[in-house]
Amino acid sequence: MAEFRISSDDDRVDLRRMAAALVESQRWARDDVSIWDNRRGEVIVTVDDALLRKPEADPMHRPRHTPRDVHDACETLRREDPSLRRVDFRFLREETARFFSAGWTVSDVLHALGHRPDGAPWPLGPERQGTDWLRERMRAWRTPDGDIRPSQSQEGAQLRVISRAGLPVDIGLPEDAEVSQRPVASRSAARSAADDARRLIRQNSRTSSDSLAHRDRTSANITRRDGLR
Numbered sequence: 001m002a003e004f005r006i007s008s009d010d011d012r013v014d015l016r017r018m019a020a021a022l023v024e025s026q027r028w029a030r031d032d033v034s035i036w037d038n039r040r041g042e043v044i045v046t047v048d049d050a051l052l053r054k055p056e057a058d059p060m061h062r063p064r065h066t067p068r069d070v071h072d073a074c075e076t077l078r079r080e081d082p083s084l085r086r087v088d089f090r091f092l093r094e095e096t097a098r099f100f101s102a103g104w105t106v107s108d109v110l111h112a113l114g115h116r117p118d119g120a121p122w123p124l125g126p127e128r129q130g131t132d133w134l135r136e137r138m139r140a141w142r143t144p145d146g147d148i149r150p151s152q153s154q155e156g157a158q159l160r161v162i163s164r165a166g167l168p169v170d171i172g173l174p175e176d177a178e179v180s181q182r183p184v185a186s187r188s189a190a191r192s193a194a195d196d197a198r199r200l201i202r203q204n205s206r207t208s209s210d211s212l213a214h215r216d217r218t219s220a221n222i223t224r225r226d227g228l229r
Contacts, residue, residue: 003046015043026051060107061153064100073106080106081113083129091131095138099148108151112141117149 006015006022019035023045034046064073074093078084084092096109104112113134115121122128122137141149150158 001046002049002052003044005042005044007040007042019043019045061105063103063105070097070100073100073109076106077109077113080110083113083133086130087134088131092134095134099138099141099151102148102151103154104148104151105153108153111152113137116140 006019008015016035016037020030023030023033023035028047028051032048032051035043036046037043059072059076064070070093074089074096077092077096078087078089096104099109099112113122117140141151143149
């Protein structure tokens with residue numbers, strides 16, 4: 001159990017309200033912390049140690065970029081997909097490395113090994129194994145130019161960004177198309193969409209967090225033509 005104390009020489013300061021605001025800023029559930037007063041006029045907040053520990057990322061759903069991470073991911077793939085057991089490990093690593101570099105997770109690759117991009121399952125059978133079968137399945141998840149398609153999790157995140165942003169329902173339609181309504185995103189929905197977009201940037205690129213913070217600060221101070229910031 002951890003605790004912190006809040007005190008002030010100014011009697012007008014609402015210490016309990018300040019403590020509640022600090023708890024909310026950390027996104028802790030109010031039921032998981034205790035806020036109480038002591039006899040010295042202090043407000044004490046007690047927090048369970050579990051809330052202070054950073055949760056470990058799910059190994060099936062986190063990006064893999066380093067050579068060691070990719071090696072571990074390929075070992076997991078071979079355990080999870082029987083069709084890969086006849087595939088040379090070096091070839092498996094080379095075939096999947098670019099997908100991991102593009103932000104794919106182990107779960108994404110397993111989905112691609114079991115499904116086509118349109119969602120239809122790949123056929124199964126004793127002949128559906130080995131190097132050629134791996135190459136054929138992963139090739140389907142590339143564009144004609146050889147680029148990596150968005151993975152299942154990336155597409156899901158992109159759709160959440162679009163829906164939360166409240167994009168116009170007529171986007172992509174001809175100008176003369178009749179549209180009955182045009183949803184507009186609320187401020188909270190726009191902020192949520194921006195958060196998802198930032199997570200996508202971090203997931204799909206190897207940009208450092210310092211440079212992302214600099215990018216956010218820079219974009220916040222860009223002066224547009226209409227004079228708004």
